[in-house]
Amino acid sequence: MGAPSDVIAAPWDQVDDAGKPKKQRRWSWRLLILVPLGVVFLMPFWWMIVTSLLPNNQVFDYPPHLFPTHPQWQDFAKAWSQPDFPRYMFNSIFVSVAIVIGQLITSSLAAYSVARVRFTGRRFVYWLILATLMIPGQVTFIPVFLLMKQLNWIDTYQALIVPFIGSAFATFWLVQSFRQVPQVILDAAQMDGAGHLWVLWRVVIPLCKPALISVAFLNLVFHYNDFFWPLIVTQTNSMRTIPVGLSYLVASDGSGTLWNILMASSLIAIIPTLILFLLGQRFFVQGTSTTGLKD
Amino acid sequence: MSLAKPGTVASKRKPVFSFRAKNEMAGWLFVLPTLILVGVFGIGAILYVLYLSLLQWNLISPIRKFVGLRNYVELLHDSGFLHAFLRTMLYLLGTTGITVPLALFIAVLIAKKFHGARLFRTVFFVPYVVPTVASAVTWSWLFNSNFGFVNVVFRWLGLPPQPFLNSFSEALFVIILLYVWQFTGYFVVLFVNGLQGVPQHLYEAADVDGASAWQKFWRITLPMISPTTFFVLTVSLIFSFLSFDQIYVLTEGGPANSTTTLIYYLFEQGFQFFHIGLASAMSIVLLLLLLTLTYLQFRGESKWVHHQM
Numbered sequence: 001m002g003a004p005s006d007v008i009a010a011p012w013d014q015v016d017d018a019g020k021p022k023k024q025r026r027w028s029w030r031l032l033i034l035v036p037l038g039v040v041f042l043m044p045f046w047w048m049i050v051t052s053l054l055p056n057n058q059v060f061d062y063p064p065h066l067f068p069t070h071p072q073w074q075d076f077a078k079a080w081s082q083p084d085f086p087r088y089m090f091n092s093i094f095v096s097v098a099i100v101i102g103q104l105i106t107s108s109l110a111a112y113s114v115a116r117v118r119f120t121g122r123r124f125v126y127w128l129i130l131a132t133l134m135i136p137g138q139v140t141f142i143p144v145f146l147l148m149k150q151l152n153w154i155d156t157y158q159a160l161i162v163p164f165i166g167s168a169f170a171t172f173w174l175v176q177s178f179r180q181v182p183q184v185i186l187d188a189a190q191m192d193g194a195g196h197l198w199v200l201w202r203v204v205i206p207l208c209k210p211a212l213i214s215v216a217f218l219n220l221v222f223h224y225n226d227f228f229w230p231l232i233v234t235q236t237n238s239m240r241t242i243p244v245g246l247s248y249l250v251a252s253d254g255s256g257t258l259w260n261i262l263m264a265s266s267l268i269a270i271i272p273t274l275i276l277f278l279l280g281q282r283f284f285v286q287g288t289s290t291t292g293l294k295d
Numbered sequence: 296m297s298l299a300k301p302g303t304v305a306s307k308r309k310p311v312f313s314f315r316a317k318n319e320m321a322g323w324l325f326v327l328p329t330l331i332l333v334g335v336f337g338i339g340a341i342l343y344v345l346y347l348s349l350l351q352w353n354l355i356s357p358i359r360k361f362v363g364l365r366n367y368v369e370l371l372h373d374s375g376f377l378h379a380f381l382r383t384m385l386y387l388l389g390t391t392g393i394t395v396p397l398a399l400f401i402a403v404l405i406a407k408k409f410h411g412a413r414l415f416r417t418v419f420f421v422p423y424v425v426p427t428v429a430s431a432v433t434w435s436w437l438f439n440s441n442f443g444f445v446n447v448v449f450r451w452l453g454l455p456p457q458p459f460l461n462s463f464s465e466a467l468f469v470i471i472l473l474y475v476w477q478f479t480g481y482f483v484v485l486f487v488n489g490l491q492g493v494p495q496h497l498y499e500a501a502d503v504d505g506a507s508a509w510q511k512f513w514r515i516t517l518p519m520i521s522p523t524t525f526f527v528l529t530v531s532l533i534f535s536f537l538s539f540d541q542i543y544v545l546t547e548g549g550p551a552n553s554t555t556t557l558i559y560y561l562f563e564q565g566f567q568f569f570h571i572g573l574a575s576a577m578s579i580v581l582l583l584l585l586l587t588l589t590y591l592q593f594r595g596e597s598k599w600v601h602h603q604m
Contacts, residue, residue, distance in 0.1 A: 030404050031411065037401065038418045044476065045421075047444050048433050060442045110329035118315075119322025125330060132337030134589055138537055138558060139582045140340035142347060142565050142575050147340075166332020190314075196321040225426035227540040232566055243428035247544050250432055259436050266429040277424045281417065284424075285484050 052076070052263035059259050072260075079264035084237040088245035093272060095160045095230075095241060096223040100216050102165035108212065111174030112200045116186060126175070133168040138228060145232055159233040160241070164223060170215045177211030178204055210283065217280040221273045242269045341582070348575035355569065366576035376577070378552060379560035382467065383536065386556055389471035390478075390535040395527055398479045402486030403512070416487070419480030427477065431544035434473045435460065463553045466546050470554055473541050478534060482527050489523030490516065522596055529592040533585055557581055 051059065052075050053068040080086065113119070114126045144163050153159040181204055189199045205212065227243040234240045240248075246269055249262055277284060348367070351360040370376045401419060405412045422430065437444050438459040446456040460466050497515050506514070517524075539558045542548060548555035548563065555563070561581065565574030 030409060034401070034404055034411075034415050038415055041419055041422065041476065041480075043444075044430070044433050044437060047437060051436065062442075062447070064442075064444065064447050106328040106332065109325040113322045113325035117318050117322040117325065119319045122322060122326075125326050128338070129329060129333055132333045134586060135337050135341060135582065136533070136537055136585060138539070138561075139578045139585075140336065140344060142571060142578060143340040143343035144336055145566075146343075146347075146571075147335075162332075163336045166329045166336065168329075168333055168337070171329055196317075196325070221424050225424075225428075227426070227428050227543070228562075231543070243426050243540070246426075246428050246432055250435060250544060259439075259442075262432060263436065266432050269429045270425050273424045273426065274421075277421065285416070285420065 048263045048267060051260050052079075052267055054260045056258065056260060075260045075264040076268065079261050079268055082249070082261070082265065084240070084245065085265065085268075087238060088240055088242040089268070089272075091160075091239065092224050092241040092243070092269075095157065096220050096226075098157070098161045099164045099223045100219050102161065103167045103170045103219060104212060104216060106165055107167050107170035107174055107215070108200065108205060110171045111178050112196070112204055114171070115175045115178040116181070116199075116204070117196060129168050129171050133172060141229065141232060148233055154233055155235040155239045157239070160230055160239070163229075167219070170219065173215050174208065174211055177208040181207050213280065214283040217276055217283045221276055221284075224273055344575045344578050347571055348579050350572045350575075352571045353569050354571055362572065366572045367580075369573065370576055370580065373573075375552070375555075375560060376557075379555050379557050382553065383556040383558075386467060386471060386538070387532055387535045389468065390474040390538075391528060391531040393471065394475050394478050394482060395524075395531055397475065398482035398527070399486050399524070401479065402483045402490055403516070405483070406487045406490040416480070416483065419483050421480065422477050423481040425477075427540035428544055430473060430477060431541040434469065434541070435545055438469050460545055461550060463551050466550060466554050470538070470541050470545060473545075474535065474538060478531065482531065485527050485530075486520070486523060489520040493519040525592055525595050529588055532588055536581065536585060536588075 050065060050068050053071040053073070054065060054075070055070075055072045058065060110129070114122055114129075148154055148159045148163075151158075153162075185203060185207075186199060189203050194202075225243060226241070227247070230241045230244050231247070234244060237245070246265060249265060250257065349361060349363055351362045351366070352358070401415075405415050438446075440446065440456065440458045440461055443459070445459070449456055457465060459469050493516060497519070498511060501511050501515060536556075537558055538556065539562065542554050542556065542559050543562075546554040548559045557577065558581070561574055561577045564570045564577065
């Protein structure tokens with residue numbers, strides 16, 4: 001493994017031996033299984049889209065509409081104009097972006113320090129950070145909630161953002177990548193009298209950009225989707241994020257629910273993660289395939 | 296430091312020395328923000344929850360009574376906790392038992408390059424990036440007992456419509472299916488990664504010996520990817536233990552507590568009834584369960600798993 005970019009090659013792009021033409025014919029029988037499976041997996045999306053395009057009086061038709069013959073786009077407008085819906089969307093985007101920016105700053109500093117600076121205690125420090133990787137957030141919700149209460153941070157952006165800025169996962173991930181930068185490059189920079197901050201910013205980060213992007217994509221989606229914590233620490237609509245807002249839109253008995261509006265709302269909520277996923281598919285898959293951990 | 300004439304080798308020593316001091320400073324300074332945050336919200340929080348688990352406290356009252364290990368003893372006699380534990384085991388069995396073999400099956404089909412392999416990987420992976428709440432909302436519509444699409448399909452097939460989420464025996468299974476939908480694609484990616492690491496020459500050697508595809512799978516593929524399998528199993532169990540969003544949206548633990556898993560019970564006790572001590576004790580129990588799982592994975596990996604050179 002040489003330059004960081006080698007390490008970052010997405011598994012999707014790896015060409016294996018089976019890529020040879022002689023095995024190409026195999027695809028025929030594979031598709032026989034994969035196509036029906038794929039259809040089953042896409043069905044929920046399809047059902048969602050079709051429902052979101054129906055007028056109120058057709059939602060409960062039998063037989064159900066399987067294709068949007070007369071798409072009603074105003075369901076999306078209605079979804080968007082539900083009370084505080086744009087606010088939920090803004091909160092989710094704002095909070096997840098703020099968390100990820102914070103994480104990238106703190107963890108690239110920490111990762112650089114652990115991976116490339118020789119100081120006493122660095123192995124212990126790294127071990128300590130890695131140990132917290134094994135603590136699932138849910139287990140610490142009670143004490144952290146009490147701390148937020150003490151700080152009077154309940155129902156504020158701080159409560160939604162600050163607990164997640166220090167990320168063992170991001171640090172671990174970046175350490176792996178920063179270690180791949182050849183020592184000669186760093187030596188050369190330092191020989192020229194460059195400080196650590198300059199080396200990190202001008203040399204290491206540009207070389208390890210793919211790793212930073214992977215972390216950013218994975219954690220953006222993770223925190224955008226997060227539900228349990230925002231559910232606990234928010235109390236007013238002005239602070240609620242879209243997953244929490246969405247959960248409030250589902251009527252408890254289900255009979256009075258306007259499913260077309262609800263499906264349109266869900267689709268709007270999905271759009272940001274879908275865009276991120278389509279933009280950075282290879283970073284995504286690479287990120288998950290190597291560690292299998294989030295946050 | 297002795298003074299040295301400029302231009303000699305010794306003159307380089309001074310910057311080297313100050314360089315080391317600079318390293319100490321920069322090293323600690325850079326790592327400090329992460330260390331503090333992780334220290335407070337990770338390690339500090341665990342110590343605090345450990346302390347809270349020894350108290351009897353309802354958050355509102357100013358009285359915090361120290362009760363030692365009584366909360367833990369109480370958990371053992373709490374029928375709600377034991378019920379939640381059993382439901383969690385059932386849930387874990389369902390989610391992991393279906394998702395992991397299915398993911399391996401799909402991964403074997405798409406690990407080799409063929410037209411459309413990428414497309415299928417995307418198709419199976421997409422549910423994973425959808426917010427769980429949005430998926431759960433969709434599920435509640437798909438499995439709606441009156442007008443849901445699944446019951447429509449049941450009718451077409453001549454099957455009786457099912458109550459699904461309103462049924463004690465079916466609700467947990469519907470939630471398990473949501474898990475399968477969400478995580479299969481994620482595990483497919485992990486498996487594909489493992490499969491692509493299996494040296495091709497092993498298969499070529501087996502071909503020479505005239506091995507069937509079935510034999511190659513059992514004798515080569517499965518042993519070679521066992522580290523991946525072990526990892527996927529562990530991750531799947533951990534994800535299942537922590538499944539909360541879907542339960543909150545779909546059933547709120549009902550009907551008749553049939554979908555109250557440990558994490559949901561913890562939420563009820565801690566954040567609805569504010570039994571801080573009891574919920575903290577549950578947090579510790581949950582943490583220990585998850586750490587045991589991780590430990591078993593480490594152990595298993597070194598013990599029975601076949602490692603490639």
